[in-house]
Amino acid sequence: MAAARVLDADDVGRVIGRIAHEILEKSRGSSGVILLGIPTRGVPLARRIADRMASIEGHPVPVGSLDVTMYRDDIGLRGPRPLSATDIPAEGIDDAIVVLVDDVLFSGRTIRAALDAVNDIGRPRAVRLAVLVDRGHRELPIRADHVGKNLPTSLAESVQVHLVETDGVDEVLLGSRDSS
Amino acid sequence: MKHLLSAADLDREEALTLLDTAEELASVTDRAVKKLPTLRGRTVANLFFEDSTRTRLSFEAAAKRLSADVITFTAKGSSVSKGETLKDTALTLEAMGAQVIVLRHHASGAAQRLAESGWIGASVINAGDGTHEHPTQALLDAYTLRQHLRGGSGDLQGLRVVIVGDILHSRVARSDVALLTTLGARVTLVAPPTLVPVGVESWNCDVTFDFDDALSDADAVMMLRVQSERMNAAYFPSAHEYSRRYGLDSMRAAQLPDHAVVLHPGPMNRGMEITAEVADGHRALIVDQVANGVSVRMAVLYQVLSSEEGAA
Amino acid sequence: MSAPSSDEAIRDASAREIVLRDIRLMGDSQAVDVRFTDGRIAAIGAAAVADAHPEARVIEAAGRIGLPGLVDLHTHLREPGREDTETIETGCQAAALGGFTAVHAMANTQPVADTAGVVEQVWRRGREVGLCDVIPVGAVTVGLSGERLAELGAMAESAARVRVFSDDGICVSDPLLMRRALEYVKAFDGVIAQHAQEPRLTLGAQMNEGELSGELGLTGWPAVAEEAIIARDVLLAEHVGSRLHVCHLSTRGSVEIIRWAKARGIDVTAEVTPHHLMLTEDLARTYDPLFKVNPPLRSADDVEAVRAGLADGTIDIVATDHAPHAHEDKDCEWSAGAFGMLGLQTAIGVVAATMVEPGNLTWAQVGDRMSFAPARIGRVADHGRPLEVGEPANLVIIDPDAPWEVRADRMASRSRNTPYVERTLPVSVWATFLRGRPTVMAGALSGALT
Numbered sequence: 001m002a003a004a005r006v007l008d009a010d011d012v013g014r015v016i017g018r019i020a021h022e023i024l025e026k027s028r029g030s031s032g033v034i035l036l037g038i039p040t041r042g043v044p045l046a047r048r049i050a051d052r053m054a055s056i057e058g059h060p061v062p063v064g065s066l067d068v069t070m071y072r073d074d075i076g077l078r079g080p081r082p083l084s085a086t087d088i089p090a091e092g093i094d095d096a097i098v099v100l101v102d103d104v105l106f107s108g109r110t111i112r113a114a115l116d117a118v119n120d121i122g123r124p125r126a127v128r129l130a131v132l133v134d135r136g137h138r139e140l141p142i143r144a145d146h147v148g149k150n151l152p153t154s155l156a157e158s159v160q161v162h163l164v165e166t167d168g169v170d171e172v173l174l175g176s177r178d179s180s
Numbered sequence: 181m182k183h184l185l186s187a188a189d190l191d192r193e194e195a196l197t198l199l200d201t202a203e204e205l206a207s208v209t210d211r212a213v214k215k216l217p218t219l220r221g222r223t224v225a226n227l228f229f230e231d232s233t234r235t236r237l238s239f240e241a242a243a244k245r246l247s248a249d250v251i252t253f254t255a256k257g258s259s260v261s262k263g264e265t266l267k268d269t270a271l272t273l274e275a276m277g278a279q280v281i282v283l284r285h286h287a288s289g290a291a292q293r294l295a296e297s298g299w300i301g302a303s304v305i306n307a308g309d310g311t312h313e314h315p316t317q318a319l320l321d322a323y324t325l326r327q328h329l330r331g332g333s334g335d336l337q338g339l340r341v342v343i344v345g346d347i348l349h350s351r352v353a354r355s356d357v358a359l360l361t362t363l364g365a366r367v368t369l370v371a372p373p374t375l376v377p378v379g380v381e382s383w384n385c386d387v388t389f390d391f392d393d394a395l396s397d398a399d400a401v402m403m404l405r406v407q408s409e410r411m412n413a414a415y416f417p418s419a420h421e422y423s424r425r426y427g428l429d430s431m432r433a434a435q436l437p438d439h440a441v442v443l444h445p446g447p448m449n450r451g452m453e454i455t456a457e458v459a460d461g462h463r464a465l466i467v468d469q470v471a472n473g474v475s476v477r478m479a480v481l482y483q484v485l486s487s488e489e490g491a492a
Numbered sequence: 493m494s495a496p497s498s499d500e501a502i503r504d505a506s507a508r509e510i511v512l513r514d515i516r517l518m519g520d521s522q523a524v525d526v527r528f529t530d531g532r533i534a535a536i537g538a539a540a541v542a543d544a545h546p547e548a549r550v551i552e553a554a555g556r557i558g559l560p561g562l563v564d565l566h567t568h569l570r571e572p573g574r575e576d577t578e579t580i581e582t583g584c585q586a587a588a589l590g591g592f593t594a595v596h597a598m599a600n601t602q603p604v605a606d607t608a609g610v611v612e613q614v615w616r617r618g619r620e621v622g623l624c625d626v627i628p629v630g631a632v633t634v635g636l637s638g639e640r641l642a643e644l645g646a647m648a649e650s651a652a653r654v655r656v657f658s659d660d661g662i663c664v665s666d667p668l669l670m671r672r673a674l675e676y677v678k679a680f681d682g683v684i685a686q687h688a689q690e691p692r693l694t695l696g697a698q699m700n701e702g703e704l705s706g707e708l709g710l711t712g713w714p715a716v717a718e719e720a721i722i723a724r725d726v727l728l729a730e731h732v733g734s735r736l737h738v739c740h741l742s743t744r745g746s747v748e749i750i751r752w753a754k755a756r757g758i759d760v761t762a763e764v765t766p767h768h769l770m771l772t773e774d775l776a777r778t779y780d781p782l783f784k785v786n787p788p789l790r791s792a793d794d795v796e797a798v799r800a801g802l803a804d805g806t807i808d809i810v811a812t813d814h815a816p817h818a819h820e821d822k823d824c825e826w827s828a829g830a831f832g833m834l835g836l837q838t839a840i841g842v843v844a845a846t847m848v849e850p851g852n853l854t855w856a857q858v859g860d861r862m863s864f865a866p867a868r869i870g871r872v873a874d875h876g877r878p879l880e881v882g883e884p885a886n887l888v889i890i891d892p893d894a895p896w897e898v899r900a901d902r903m904a905s906r907s908r909n910t911p912y913v914e915r916t917l918p919v920s921v922w923a924t925f926l927r928g929r930p931t932v933m934a935g936a937l938s939g940a941l942t
Contacts (some may be wrong), residue, residue, distance in 0.1 A: 070218040070246075070482070080181070080486040081196060083204040107259065120213040266825055284847030287825040288698075288709035296778070297823070310827065312709030354709060379703030429514055 003160065003175030006151060011164075012132070012170040016045070017151030019130050020052035022146045027097050030057045032125070034093055036066040038102045038114055044165035045132060046101035062089035066100070066121075071113035074121035086117075093122040101148075103161040105131040108142035133172055135159050181483045183295045183304045187315040187355035192362055196335060199323050201479035202472070203332055208245060209475070222485055225278035226252040227269060227283045228307070234446060235307050236472065239282045242477035248485075251276060266290060267299050274300045280484055281305070288312035303484045311349045313399075317445055318355035320473040322363055322374035324465050325400055327472070328441050342394045344370040344426055345404030345453055346415075348377050348456055352445045353404060357385050368394050372426065374415045391426055395435040402443040403428050403453045419452060428468030429455045433463060441465050506795070507550035510928060511540055515558040515889065517879050519855025523555050528885035531927035540902035553889055555807050556922055557855055560863040561593025561624075561886030563875050564761060565656065565685070565738060566811035567836065569595070569626065571617065572610070573602025575939040577907045578816035583613075584623035585634040585834070585904035586604055586814070587700075588931040591888035591921040593624050594867070594875040599631040600661045606631035606642035608650035615652035623931045624924075627872060629848055630654040632673050632684060633835040636662050641673060648680040655871040658685035658686075660739055661786075663721060665691050670725060674734035677746065681871055685737040686725055689787065693717035698827055700773040700788045708776060711824065713788045722746050726753035726760050738762040740813050742787040744797035751806045761869050763811040764798045767833055767911060771795075775911070780908040781829020782911055785815070802861060809866045812839045816907035834903055834910040838891060841898075841917025849918055854906075855890075885928035904937070 007015065027033050028053065030053050037046030043065045050063035067084040070175040100114050111129060118127055130146035135153045153159060181194065187333065191200070208214055224243040228236050236252065243250045251273060264272075266285065280303040283291045288310030295304040308314040326332060329339060341360055347353045347369050357367050367385040369376065380387055381427055388394055395401075406422060416422045442454075442463045450456045459466060499646065508530055514523040516535070526533065527548070529542035535543060545551075546832035562788045564587065570578035580597070586733060587595045597614050599605035605614060611628035618626025630647035634640055636659045647654040657677060664686060673684050699705050701712020722738055727747065729736035738750065741762045750762045767785060772792050776914045801807040815832025822829055843862065847853040867876020877883040897916045900908040924932040931938050 070205075070216040075218055075486045076222075080197075080483050083201050085204060086207065115216065120215070121211060265820070265828075269824065286827065287827040291823040293779045293825045297780075310709050311711075351709060354707075378701050378714075379706040382703045383706075444812030 005171050006174050007149060007172035009170040012141045012172070015132060016048050017052055017172060019148060020049050020056065020148045022057060023049070023099055023128075023130065024053055026128070026145070030054075030059070030061045032059060032096050033099060034089055034096045035061065035063040035099045035101055036088075036118075038061070038110060039065055041103040041161055041163050041166055041172050042101045044163050045103060049101060049130065055114035062091060064089045066114055066117055068110060068113035068117050071116045073109060073113065088121060093118065093124045095123070095125050097126045097128065098124040101128055101130045103132050104159050105129070105134045105144050105147075106137055108138045108140035112140050113140050130162055133159055181487050183291075184315055184480055184484060185292045185295055185304065186313045186358070187307045187318040188313070188358040190359060190362060191314070192335065195319070195359060195362055197323070198319055198476070198479045198483060199326060200333070202475040203318070205478045205482070206472070206475040209471070215245055215247055217247050218482060219243070219246040219485055222279050223249045223251060223277045224280050224282060224481065225273040225276070226250065226282045227273060227284070229266070229283075229290075230250070230308070231255060232284050232308065234269065235284060235426050238470070238473040239307060239477050241474045242481055245474070246478055246481055248481065250261045251278060265295070265407055266294060270294055270300050270302075274302050278302055280385070280481065282307045283292060284308045285325075286310055294382045303442055305484060310351065312351055313358075314351040314353050315356045315359070316473070316477055317352050319480070320469055320476040321356055321402065321443060321445070322359055323472045323476050324443060324469050325360075325365075325441070328465060329399055333362040336360060339365040339399050340368070340397055341365050341400045341402065342368045342370055342398045343402045343404065344391060344428065346375045346410060347380070347404070348375045349407065349410070350404050355403065361385065369397075369425065370394050372416050372422070374380070375410070379460040391432065392435070395432055396437070398436055398440050398445060400441045401428060405445065405447065405449060406453050416487055423452055427453050427455065428458050430457045430461070433458045433461065434461070443469060444470060445469070502537070505545045505547035509534075509545045510925075510930070511544050511548050511550045512889075513541070513550060513552050514555050514556070515553035516555055517558045518859050519557045519559075520816065522555050522708065523553075526558070528925065528928035531885055531929070533879065533885050536595055536879075552925070557890040557892055558879065559591070559855065559859040559881055559888050559890065560876055561888055562840065562924065562925065563866040563870070563872060564592050564595040564812050564814070564836065564839075565737075565809060565866040565870055566660070566765075567595040567597055567639040567814045568600065568737060568832070569597045569614070570574045570601065570816055572613070577818050578905055580617045580626055581621045583814070583816070584618065584621045584626065584903060586834070587939055588623040588924050588926070588937065589921060589935075590838070591840050591890065591903050591924050592628055592836060593888070593924065593926045595624055595836070596627045596629050596656055596870055598660045599629050599658060600636055605629050605705040606634050606636070606757055607631065608643065608646040608887065611647050611652040611654050612650050622926075623937075624926055625875065626654045626787045627656075627870060629660070629685065630655045630657045632659045633669065634663050638662060638664060638666055640671065641669070641676060643717050644673070644676055644682065645680065648682060655680070655682050656685050656737070656869070657682055658687065658739065659899075660685065660687045663689040663691060665721070667724060667728065671728050671732060674729055675732045678734055683735045683737045683869060685739050686721065687708045687739050688718045688721035688725065688741070690717040690720050693720070694726070697788070698784070699776045699779050700790045702773070702791060704773055704776065708779075709774065715745050715790070715794070718743055718787055719745040719749060722749050726750070726758050729760055730758045734759065736760045740765045740768065740787055740811070741777065741788050742768045742798065743794050747797045747806055749800035749831070751799070754806065761808040761865070762806070763809045764802055764807045765813045766810060766835055766839045768798055769795065769802070769810070769846040770842050771911060776826070779826045780926050781824060781826050782833075782909055783832050784829045784831055785813075785828060786831035799846060799852055808861070809869065810843055811863050811866065812836050812840065816905050817909050819908060822909050825909040831907070834905050834907060837903060838898060838910060838912050838917060840888070840921060841896070841919055842912070844892075844919040845917055885925055886923045888921060889923040891920045891922040892918075896920050
């Protein structure tokens, strides 16, 4: 079964712009805001959002990456995962507003791991969550502050986010699990 | 990776995954909280039939940084010294909940035997077996060489590494030859002919009896410890002659290219295989090796324990 | 159990007389009938049936192969001292099941078989068990210590009539002592069976020295340590005009030295074990001490050389070096493991696989290498005799069409350390007769005896 494209390149661009505006609005400007992307696709997403915020604000917005592999709750169940880089901006995260950025919000377990990881790095003033797609089916009491698109799905479906940086194209696809 | 028994078992991809993982884990050392929750609730047993304080402490530190519980059995003052066998000790540790056994043993092949005998279901990490292998030492050597000579990423293609000393009895040399060549390095072994294993021609490396011949194009020199018992077994005439022909002093170090580094797995016999001047000099990475040992062993524990429940 | 050695115990005709129908003696293409009467071969051919007692027991051999009862020149029965690993009774059961009617019991027991008292005890116990004749080997030196000669003459004159002397397990490395031993046994036509292993060259040795020992980090047992002793000993034997037997020869170089010595007329004989005919050092890769043996398993090239040597007669005999070991002495790491393997029950199968099937030996030659020649070397009067009328009825019947998969739990031995587990051997022992009495029938110990 072919996957349906639910967001195309223009949609992805628009959504990133909207999230950038929302973050600025909620934080009353970019001061004290740090964006941390969760690998793999959260990292380029965070960079794009930060770039958009910087062009609106006129000055750079600190952005980094946060690998959560070692904080996951399924170690030993799914085999070893390769680690990605954790790259925290030099100023650190103490007293900052950390915005975690990921591509898809699903069970919430990745975000739970990310919250633990943040906790080991410093003590931010607040932690917020921005995602490109929220597909539902939460298994933990976690919600996103900024959502690009709410996409009701069944568990039999799969959501695939493609970005130019990692996949050569910007799009979000909805397909069946087996075709993914 | 259910077990780590031999550096020869690692292919290039597996070796690079371990080194890359270690590279990421090394950053934990720089954080305020020097601990990851990854292996919370898992138990790592250090089973040391031979004394090796530095390897044992390194594995302990690695396990603790990943939040694992650690049980340590060492030869002195335990049932091991009362003649309990490898099998029975391992069964005891597994009964205490150990999911991985880090084994140091005087018998070559002890780790493989423990892993394959069916005695236990736990994973086994070889922390040195007789005169066979010491794979985590090779990993930390490769890591250290990569960090200093290859910018901390990729393989060791084209790197020229000279390993000097008692090759015959060295588990470090066997593991280093296997791993460094897998990663693309060219290894030259230097030793008196009495300390070169029979059949070394089949090893994937060069052999020379003349240390000075090997110096001028070396990127790295690894000095091996000479055990005192070899001196009494006619492998060479005297410590003095050994030191003169195969020791690394400042005269020899001066013949090395400027960028070349010096490694030693420790513990050193200062004045025997290496002079204090070289050991403490700017080329020496001996302290770096120790620090890197913890990161590499964290990576190994993570790879082994995250594979334990039948996952790929 | 009856008293099997006593002819008086054989009462009824079916016990006194057995007719074997359709048996291929020495692997001959023509099957014949054979009659045993009162422990001897009474008739071969038409007369075997025609003149048989009406109540004689008739056994259909159905074209199976008959060889003279096998004689092992090199067995460790462990009694006295290590009855937890083997007893004379269990060892004799294994021997009978392997087709043997006589085994030489090595001297390295506890106490060592270095006096007439110990060798007579072993010999008598073998007689009591009655499954095969146990012929003690006497120690060359007191306590196997390599320091002074044991009372070789007393052992030779004892009821056990010892003719083979060996410190097996340990080499008589002192050249002067070896010379004296070779000379001394001439008085009673004895032979020194040397365990050829230069002790200094094999300090801490764990496996064959070569590429693989270097790779595995196991201390090497170099071929030269065997060859140097054999070379020295054949020269000594020549010099003093004595008889020398070389135990478990294992290398190409050793075969060449023996070939040279025989060409020179030196009175030397040599044996090879079944495991050195079949297995190679590669098994050490498992680090499983099941494959640890002394001398060690060698290279494929050495295996080829010992097969060729056995085929052309340079190596005179196959001897098992049957060496039972307790489970805990094998269920451990390699260097802690004991040297040695079981061999009695699997010997003929291994020889069939390595020598007969590839065409290196005929069955008649197997009869020579495993019965005639070892009996001759050991000066055993009533074993290893031709299958002719009037000779003792010691016979093994081999089923050439009954392959069997070796399983540790099928070993009659008290120990389980067979290296052939899960290998399939091409032939089985179907029956064994000791002085006309079946000790094994249809592949199982004969009911009357157990």
